[in-house]
Amino acid sequence: xxxxxxxxxxxxxxxxxxxxxxxxxxxxxxxxxxxxxxxxxxxxxxxxxxxxxxxxxxxxxxxxxxxxxxxxxxxxxxxxxxxxxxxxxxxxxxxxxxxxxxxxxxxxxxxxxxxxxxxxxxxxxxxxxxxxxxxxxxxxxxxxxxxxxxxxxxxxxxxxxxxxxxxxxxxxxxxxxxxxxxxxxxxxxxxxxxxxxxxxxxxxxxxxxxxxxxxxxxxxxxxxxxxxxxxxxxxxxxxxxxxxxxxxxxxxxxxxxxxxxxxxxxxxxxxxxxxxxxxxxxxxxxxxxxxxxxxxxxxxxxxxxxxxxxxxxxxxxxxxxxxxxxxxxxxxxxxxxxxxxxxxxxxxxxxxxxxxxxxxxxxxxxxxxxxxxxxxxxxxxxxxxxxxxxxxxxxxxxxxxxxxxxxxxxxxxxxxxxxxxxxxxxxxxxxxxxxxxxxxxxxxxxxxxxxxxxxxxxxxxxxxxxxxxxxxxxxxxxxxxxx
Amino acid sequence: xxxxxxxxxxxxxxxxxxxxxxxxxxxxxxxxxxxxxxxxxxxxxxxxxxxxxxxxxxxxxxxxxxxxxxxxxxxxxxxxxxxxxxxxxxxxxxxxxxxxxxxxxxxxxxxxxxxxxxxxxxxxxxxxxxxxxxxxxxxxxxxxxxxxxxxxxxxxxxxxxxxxxxxxxxxxxxxxxxxxxxxxxxxxxxxxxxxxxxxxxxxxxxxxxxxxxxxxxxxxxxxxxxxxxxxxxxxxxxxxxxxxxxxxxxxxxxxxxxxxxxxxxxxxxxxxxxxxxxxxxxxxxxxxxxxxxxxxxxxxxxxxxxxxxxxxxxxxxxxxxxxxxxxxxxxxxxxxxxxxxxxxxxxxxxxxxxxxxxxxxxxxxxxxxxxxxxxxxxxxxxxxxxxxxxxxxxxxxxxxxxxxxxxxxxxxxxxxxxxxxxxxxxxxxxxxxxxxxxxxxxxxxxxxxxxxxxxxxxxxxxxxxxxxxxxxxxxxx
Numbered sequence: 001x002x003x004x005x006x007x008x009x010x011x012x013x014x015x016x017x018x019x020x021x022x023x024x025x026x027x028x029x030x031x032x033x034x035x036x037x038x039x040x041x042x043x044x045x046x047x048x049x050x051x052x053x054x055x056x057x058x059x060x061x062x063x064x065x066x067x068x069x070x071x072x073x074x075x076x077x078x079x080x081x082x083x084x085x086x087x088x089x090x091x092x093x094x095x096x097x098x099x100x101x102x103x104x105x106x107x108x109x110x111x112x113x114x115x116x117x118x119x120x121x122x123x124x125x126x127x128x129x130x131x132x133x134x135x136x137x138x139x140x141x142x143x144x145x146x147x148x149x150x151x152x153x154x155x156x157x158x159x160x161x162x163x164x165x166x167x168x169x170x171x172x173x174x175x176x177x178x179x180x181x182x183x184x185x186x187x188x189x190x191x192x193x194x195x196x197x198x199x200x201x202x203x204x205x206x207x208x209x210x211x212x213x214x215x216x217x218x219x220x221x222x223x224x225x226x227x228x229x230x231x232x233x234x235x236x237x238x239x240x241x242x243x244x245x246x247x248x249x250x251x252x253x254x255x256x257x258x259x260x261x262x263x264x265x266x267x268x269x270x271x272x273x274x275x276x277x278x279x280x281x282x283x284x285x286x287x288x289x290x291x292x293x294x295x296x297x298x299x300x301x302x303x304x305x306x307x308x309x310x311x312x313x314x315x316x317x318x319x320x321x322x323x324x325x326x327x328x329x330x331x332x333x334x335x336x337x338x339x340x341x342x343x344x345x346x347x348x349x350x351x352x353x354x355x356x357x358x359x360x361x362x363x364x365x366x367x368x369x370x371x372x373x374x375x376x377x378x379x380x381x382x383x384x385x386x387x388x389x390x391x392x393x394x395x396x397x398x399x400x401x402x403x404x405x406x407x408x409x410x411x412x413x414x415x416x417x418x419x420x421x422x423x424x425x426x427x428x429x430x431x432x433x434x435x436x437x438x439x440x441x442x443x444x445x446x447x448x449x450x451x452x453x454x455x456x457x458x459x460x461x462x463x464x465x466x467x468x469x470x471x472x473x474x475x476x477x478x479x480x481x482x483x
Numbered sequence: 484x485x486x487x488x489x490x491x492x493x494x495x496x497x498x499x500x501x502x503x504x505x506x507x508x509x510x511x512x513x514x515x516x517x518x519x520x521x522x523x524x525x526x527x528x529x530x531x532x533x534x535x536x537x538x539x540x541x542x543x544x545x546x547x548x549x550x551x552x553x554x555x556x557x558x559x560x561x562x563x564x565x566x567x568x569x570x571x572x573x574x575x576x577x578x579x580x581x582x583x584x585x586x587x588x589x590x591x592x593x594x595x596x597x598x599x600x601x602x603x604x605x606x607x608x609x610x611x612x613x614x615x616x617x618x619x620x621x622x623x624x625x626x627x628x629x630x631x632x633x634x635x636x637x638x639x640x641x642x643x644x645x646x647x648x649x650x651x652x653x654x655x656x657x658x659x660x661x662x663x664x665x666x667x668x669x670x671x672x673x674x675x676x677x678x679x680x681x682x683x684x685x686x687x688x689x690x691x692x693x694x695x696x697x698x699x700x701x702x703x704x705x706x707x708x709x710x711x712x713x714x715x716x717x718x719x720x721x722x723x724x725x726x727x728x729x730x731x732x733x734x735x736x737x738x739x740x741x742x743x744x745x746x747x748x749x750x751x752x753x754x755x756x757x758x759x760x761x762x763x764x765x766x767x768x769x770x771x772x773x774x775x776x777x778x779x780x781x782x783x784x785x786x787x788x789x790x791x792x793x794x795x796x797x798x799x800x801x802x803x804x805x806x807x808x809x810x811x812x813x814x815x816x817x818x819x820x821x822x823x824x825x826x827x828x829x830x831x832x833x834x835x836x837x838x839x840x841x842x843x844x845x846x847x848x849x850x851x852x853x854x855x856x857x858x859x860x861x862x863x864x865x866x867x868x869x870x871x872x873x874x875x876x877x878x879x880x881x882x883x884x885x886x887x888x889x890x891x892x893x894x895x896x897x898x899x900x901x902x903x904x905x906x907x908x909x910x911x912x913x914x915x916x917x918x919x920x921x922x923x924x925x926x927x928x929x930x931x932x933x934x935x936x937x938x939x940x941x942x943x944x945x946x947x948x949x950x951x952x953x954x955x956x957x958x959x960x
Contacts (some may be wrong), residue, residue, distance in 0.1 A: 099529075234760055311755060312758055315573050320571055321572060
């Protein structure tokens, strides 16, 4: 059952081929069996079984919603009523939210059964899932390698079939990079497409939730559930949500694909380049036109991101002060001691590094030179995308500079770690949607292809990805030991 | 040396919205601690602010009233600092693009009017309260107030004395209540003031170094705190010292200001635009709509009262110091059909005195405009004298009865029957030959004695005009 696509699972449940209880139980068994991957922080076994039974009742009554009875797991950044939400941090190890994130609420309304909460880099700051207070997640393709991050638990869980599908969030590549490194399909929607309410903020102007699944077809169903205006999130956009599944079978003959020369420069690993070339060839065969384009400001994305994201996070994480919830140091002597020790002990190294960077960038005398400058660069990058997407329909490129690296390999060198998001970060700065799909393997490790579209063109991206997945089977591969 | 004082005020007016500026929690004052703070006010992880449209509306209304530029595109910013009663570790405020730009306010001191510039007014959220008593050395936090909308109104350094500062504050207080955007309750902290004070030698152009005095929450304290600060600064400079830029706290018990923190210790608030909120666009259409909602403002109303009702400056000023009082006056005038002067005198005199004594506002007056009108109508048509009317008013204050009911029940109807008055006058003249002699020999003062005796005999019910006229005639016979 665990290798089936979402449409097959939905059909199987409705035709009573198997029950939600059986399906849920089988995923729970797999979670237990593959605990060593460390993909989950919390498994909500009891509730999952109860909800599966309730789903079976609704299925029997013919009252099923889109996802009734489908087992899903959420990145532990989404607040869940009465279930611990840690954000991968010691700071929130004891935190249970009194509300559901809008995304969680929508999946509940759609009838999905939550299996638990997935591991992640602490406060979504990291590209390897190694900054989690709950320990590193292992890549199912090679347990010595990282799954990527920050949605590393989500990518590993989907790749290892420890959930039918999962949610993730992407601030600088946190859905697409782990999706690529774990060989799954991950979509970062347009900024504002999915509500951020109840999604613990890292960098508010960049954060966006999205689906992580086996295929574009599955991702379409998940996005259908997640997307839409939310009056609780002022930055969510009030525009109609198309029927993503219905838009999956359009011909892409004549599609104009742009390849930014800056993405395919000498810096790109030759194996990755060859894999991408093969994937692009498939698109040629499907009738797409390939065009080289230039996006001169892409190279500025990483420095701009590492001013804007830390600046926002330095304020977003101020609420973790030991006063109202979360970790509090023992026996604080006074207020300053309460603040310094709570935050000193509760946050990990990478989080502290980014808070410090952001605080510095916003300080009097530096604000113009860093924050304002970075905002100007952000505008230039957005303009690059606008210009490119007026010439071509979509942009394609790599997701990562290489396949998954070894656990511990880059933890000593933050700059090296930051560079692993070099192809994904610009997309967040521009706010456009992008997805990562499996496009091949190098030494048995998955490689992702990134497809970037115009604002709110998720339907187009999903269709383009789906067309590729109709003629290739990279997305159907299962890591050894997880079949 | 002669010194000149320079004062600018920052006033925080709590906007009287039902719910908070970024959440749906109630803003009602005085509830049990932390019962009016929702997940958003508590700054829980994952929550997001959503702007309350009514707060924007009230801010724009204020901007229109001071003839300010309304910023077409205003931006919320985060002001970062740590304090236990600031749940998010930042306050959502406005920095570079406040909703209300430059405007002005007319004040009056000693009959001279002066225009005070208003630099800006911006929207922000209030913090909670730290409670230092009752927690055995610990501090309690009440977040009921967290997220209450504030309009921070910043003046130009245009005031030159504590009295001007008080006049400005009172004029502004009157204005926000007229506009119905703030309840103006200073005890509850709905209208708070910080003052920037500096001194310079008279004639010097450059400003002296200023000190900011925080949280002065009554008109009386503003005047005292500023005067105290002026004295302190002058004394300091005259003794060879220098004023340092700092924040000082006014202690109303000791009547002194003391240093809170110097410029060096001041926070770097690291303002930056709040990415959770979109910029606020105010369209021309919206401004046009709000303009139609502007009530008649205090100055205009005062001028109209003087012109339309021929009231003197003093009565017009008192009646228009609150919108409710002005409305009350106009209602009494309309219902009674009496002369405006009579109505004004009664409201600013008898009624105001009674309200003051009872510590009531006009809105809580036990005598509503209908009953007062009923009373004044009886003065006007000579049913009762002004003196009797005061008795009737006292009765009305204590009961729900109308003037007519009280007059009837107590038999207070004025006697205008000349034969009855004549009989009493004859009796008094006959019974006081000595005084009659005195009067006739030119001692005019004795006349009052006769009036008093007649009124006493008639239990005050005689028409005083009639009594005067007839007495004069009889005595000169």
